[in-house]
Amino acid sequence: MRVLVTGGAGFIGSAYVRALLEGTLPGSEGVRVTVLDAFGYAGRRDNLPAAAEHPDRLEVVAGDVCDGALLAEVLPGHDAVVHFAAESHVDRSLHDPAAFVRSNVLGTQTLVDACRAAGTGRFVHVSTDEVYGSTDEGRWTEDSPLLPNSPYAASKAASDLVVRAAVRTHGLDASTTRCSNNYGPRQHVEKLVPHFTTRLLQGRTVPVYGDGGNVREWLHVSDHCRALQLVLLGGRAGRVYNVGGGQEATNLDLTGRLLDLCGAGPHLVRHVADRLGHDRRYALDDRRIRTELGWEPLVDFATGLADVVAWYREHTAWWAGPAAA
Ligand code: NAD
Numbered sequence: 001m002r003v004l005v006t007g008g009a010g011f012i013g014s015a016y017v018r019a020l021l022e023g024t025l026p027g028s029e030g031v032r033v034t035v036l037d038a039f040g041y042a043g044r045r046d047n048l049p050a051a052a053e054h055p056d057r058l059e060v061v062a063g064d065v066c067d068g069a070l071l072a073e074v075l076p077g078h079d080a081v082v083h084f085a086a087e088s089h090v091d092r093s094l095h096d097p098a099a100f101v102r103s104n105v106l107g108t109q110t111l112v113d114a115c116r117a118a119g120t121g122r123f124v125h126v127s128t129d130e131v132y133g134s135t136d137e138g139r140w141t142e143d144s145p146l147l148p149n150s151p152y153a154a155s156k157a158a159s160d161l162v163v164r165a166a167v168r169t170h171g172l173d174a175s176t177t178r179c180s181n182n183y184g185p186r187q188h189v190e191k192l193v194p195h196f197t198t199r200l201l202q203g204r205t206v207p208v209y210g211d212g213g214n215v216r217e218w219l220h221v222s223d224h225c226r227a228l229q230l231v232l233l234g235g236r237a238g239r240v241y242n243v244g245g246g247q248e249a250t251n252l253d254l255t256g257r258l259l260d261l262c263g264a265g266p267h268l269v270r271h272v273a274d275r276l277g278h279d280r281r282y283a284l285d286d287r288r289i290r291t292e293l294g295w296e297p298l299v300d301f302a303t304g305l306a307d308v309v310a311w312y313r314e315h316t317a318w319w320a321g322p323a324a325a
Contacts, residue, residue: 001030001032002034002078002080003032003078003079003080003081003232004033004034004075004078004081004120005020005033005036005081006036006037006081006082006083006084006085006107007036007043007065007083007084007085007086008036008037008048009035009039009044009045009048009060010037010047010085011047011187012084012221013035013082013085014047015184015185015186015221015222016082016084017033017035017058018049019225019226020229021053021054025226026229026230026233027229030057031057032056032059033057033058034058034059034074035048035058035059035061036063036071036085037060037061037063037085038062038063038064038085038103039062042088042089044186046318047186048060061074064107065083065103065108065111066102066103066106066107067110068113068114071111072117075114075118075120078120079121079122080121080122080123080124080232081111081120081123081124082126082232083111083123083124084126085107086107086155086156086159087099087104087152088152089152089191090130090153090275091275092152093151093155094150094276097155100151100152101158104158105155105159105162107159108162108163112162112172112174115172116170116172121173122173122174122232123163123172123173123175124175124177124228124232124235125159125163125175125176126177126228127159127176127179128156129179129217129282129284130153130156130279130282131146131153131160132144132147132178133146133149134279134280134281135280136281138283139244139284140283140284140285141242141288142178142242150277160178164238167237168238172237174238175231175232175235175236175237175238175240176241177227177240177243178241178243178284179219179227179242179244180218180219180243180284181218181282182219182220182224183218183219183221183304184220184221185308185311185315186318187221192254193254193308194319196258197262197308197312199268200259200262200264200268201262201313203264204268205268205269205270207271207272208251208255208269208271208272209251209272209278210271210273210274210275210278211252211271211274212250212251212252212255213250213252213280214251214278214279214280215248215250215280216248216249216251216254216281216282217247217248217283218247218249218254218301219243220297220299220304222298222299223245223297223298227293227295230289230293230295231289234292241288241292241293242284242288243286243289243295244283244285244286245286246297247297248283255269257302258305261305261309
């Protein structure tokens, strides 16, 4: 199988590519991978193994998913696309929403058009729980309404609808996943877990939005990657799969865990003005992917978080310097 992975130099995309090449995902033996990434601020070549480590199995193309001509050149010969490429940081979307509409919506439409033209067999669209909005109680199923609140979430919801329309109108063999918050190695330091971890490791304060009572579900990136692979191999066209994991924590709970793991005291917590439109709680009902595809999370939150803090502690060269926030 030959797979094109868009956004494959970012946090989750690169974890997926490495797992494919290492053969740790179901059905990944001998899979050949092409990474297409714009290599903006979030995409890093050093997130990926050297092509020489996987002769004939890894190709890396620098390019934009909005570039239809490039896609027409690159796509033919691939059996599947896993589409990660997106602007991904909510805070940035508050200040520059148009960049999110461009990459996330126009990029997805351009990719879908190119897949149709190239006759690409299978398409997995990587989306997020944030498209559902915010809920104080209960859990969202895949049929819950899309009620996004941030420009990031709105652009992702629009991209989900672009994919849905391509399935309905043109019979594209595409499935969409909506995953909860991921944590793991190689996540950009602008995101909560690495931002707080790297600051605490330097003895610096961490900014908690508002009262810190916002609830998120946390999933280790390796569990997300396995879910994506199961959807790629066995997911149904037009079907959405929630990928939650069930590990809920408030931002204050999470901050407390990170303080402990970094050996830091509570005096380093600084409450700051809340994020505009900050969603209070996300919670997914993920019974569909568990029952239909046999997925379940394997990484326990406490162990996974400790491993991730250890990774940042041991890889200061990856995040220190200009990238440190
Ligand atoms: P990331 O920002 O680390 O990676 C995104 C990658 O996409 C980067 O390498 C970037 O260079 C690339 N990219 C952006 N715009 C592009 C364009 N126009 N053309 C080509 N490449 C482009 O983000 P991530 O956390 O790895 O997220 C990957 C995907 O997973 C996104 O679609 C995101 O919405 C989704 N997701 C993320 C999470 C999470 O917790 N991080 C949770 C659920 C879903």
